[in-house]
Amino acid sequence: MKKMLRNKIESALKKIAPAGAGQLNFKNIVVEEPKDPAHGHLATNAAMVLAKPLGLKPRDLACKIIGFMDNSEGFIQSAEAAGPGFINFRLSLEWWTYALNEIRNKGSDYGRLEPGGQKVQVEYVSANPTGPLHVGHGRGAALGDCLARILAFTGRTVVREYYINDAGRQMRVLGQSVLIRLNELKGEETNFPGDHYQGRYIIDLAGELLNHPGELPANFWDLSKEEKIQWLSRWAGRRILDGIKNDLADFRAILDVWFSEQSLYDQNLVDEALASLRRGGHIYDQDGAVWFRSEPLGDDKNRVLIKSNGDKTYLAADVAYHRNKFRHGFDLVVDVWGADHHGYIPRMEAAVEALGYRREQLAVVLVQLVTLLRNGQPVSMSTRSGEFVTLREVLDEVGVDAARFMFLTRSHESALDFDLEVAKAKNRDNPVYYVQYVCARIFSLIQKADLKDGKPDLSLLTEPEEADLIRHLAGFPDTVESAARRLEPHLLTAWLTNAARLFHQYYGRHRLIEEKQPELTRARLALAAAVRLVTASGLNLLGVSAPEKM
C-alpha cells in the first residue's frame, strides 16, 4: 500500500510540475504510518520536502497534491493537509477488503519474492571443533539460520556454510589434552596444563578410547608422542564435530556446506591467495616475515601472513577462505561472528578489497554476548575452567522453539539476557507462547465453528480492531524485506509479537463466533485464518513451530 500511495503521489507531482519534474528528488519522500491514529492510516511528508524547489508553501502544495491524486479504485477514503504540511490519508473499506483478499490468495507465499538472482552466502557458528557448542554459539546459530531463511524467502539464492578451523595450533592442543587425560586414566601421574582444554568432555573422550580399545590403531602405544597427538587430535576433532552437527540439526539450524580450513592447505589455496595479493602489490617482506599491506586499505596497521618461522597465520587462511567464497560467485557474503572478533573486521575488509572485490560484498554481523540467567540471577560460566552451559543443555531444558525465539528477540548488536525460567514459562512472560498461542487459538476456533464453505463477505469487517489487524498483516512483506536488507531478524520477531497482541485484543473485545450471525462469523474467521497464516509464515522464518494445539 505504501508503494501504491507513493506512486500516486509521484504521478500527482508530475502533473503539478511537468516541466520541473525531472529536477525533483522523490527520494526524500516518506510514506509511513503515523504514531498518532488521529493522523490517519498513512501520512507523507512529500509537500514539505518539495515545497522549496517548487516555490510553494508546504500547505498549498499539499492541497495541490491531494487535488491531483488518482483514486479510481476508491482505496483512499480521505486525504487532508495537516500540521506543517503533512498529508494524512485514511484508507477505505475497499482497501481493507482488497488487502485481506491478497493474503488469502497468496497463502503461505504472502510476502515471498520471486528469485532475483542475487547469490548470498551465510557463514555462521564456525566454532572450533575443540569443544561442544555453548549458549553463545546458539545465538549465532539462531541468527545465521534465520537470516538465511529470510534471505531465501525474499528472493535470494542462499548457501549456508560452517567454517571448520581444523588446521591451527588449537587442534594440537586438543590432541595433547586428550593424550594427557588418557595417560591419567591409565594411572600415570600427570600435570594438566592450565592452557589446555579443561572440560569434562575431554575426560569422557579419553575414557571412551580406553573402554573401546578397538577405536585406537593397533600400534597406538608404540607411536611417538607426536604421532599420538596427531592421531588423537584428528580423532577427537571428528568426534566433537559430529556432536556439533547433531546439536545444530536438533536446533533446526540448517547448513549446506561444512568447509574445512585444512582443505585450503591441501588444495594449495592459501599459497594461491597470497600469490594473488602479491600480484596486486599488497604484500611485502620484512624481518623474515611476509606482510599484508592492509593499513592503506583502512586497517590500523599491516598484518603478518607468514611468520619468520614459516608458519602461516590464521589471517592467511582466512584470506584464502574469503577469496574462495567470492570465486564461487557470491554477490554478498555474510559472516556471523562473535562480538569479540570486531577488531578483525578492518583487516578482513582490506583483504576483500585487495583481492579485487568490493568491501560492501562482505557483511559482518557481530553477535553480542549472551548472559544466561535463572530467576534473574546469572548462571556462572567460565570457559577457562571448562564450566559452561552447553547449547544442548539449554535445548533440553527449554526446547528449541523457546530458545530460538529468545535468541531472536533482541537486536544482535545488543547483549542478551537469556532467562531460563522465562523461556520455560507458559504465559505472557514468555513471548514465544504468546505468539504460538495465537495459532493454537485460531485453529481451535476454526475447528469449532464448523461453517459450510462459502465466500466470506469481507465488507462486514468494519470494527477498528479489524482494520488494525489487516493493516498490520499487510505490513508483513515490508517487514520481512526490511529484515533481509538490514540483516536484522528481530524486526520480524517484533512484528510477530505485535500481531499476537492485536489479535488477542481483537479476540478480547469481539466475539468471533456469533451463532446468530453466520455471515459475520464467516468473515471474522476468514480474517482469523489470515492472521494464523501470516503468523505461521513468520514463525517459520524464525525456525519456530506454529502449533495447532498447545
Next chain:
RNA sequence: GGGCGAUUAGCUCAGUUGGAUAGAGCGUUAGCCUCCGGAGCUAAAGGCCGUGCGUUCGAGUCGCACAUCGCCCA
C-alpha cells in the same frame, strides 16, 4: 594509550533513508471467567531519550566534545 560499541520508563529492550503528543513487555496498582482456549483481556501510574554545543522548518535519530559502562588491540 589507541580503536569500536553502548547509554531511551523501576527492570529488559524496540524505535533507519531526520517528522506531528516517545513505544512494547515485565514489574507495580485496580478490574474481567453463567461467554469462542484466562497460556488471555481492560485500565492506571511511570520519561530532561547520559550531559553540553551545533546542523535546520523540525533531532531519540545526523555532527563535535565530555561523562559512564563494555569489548578489542598494544
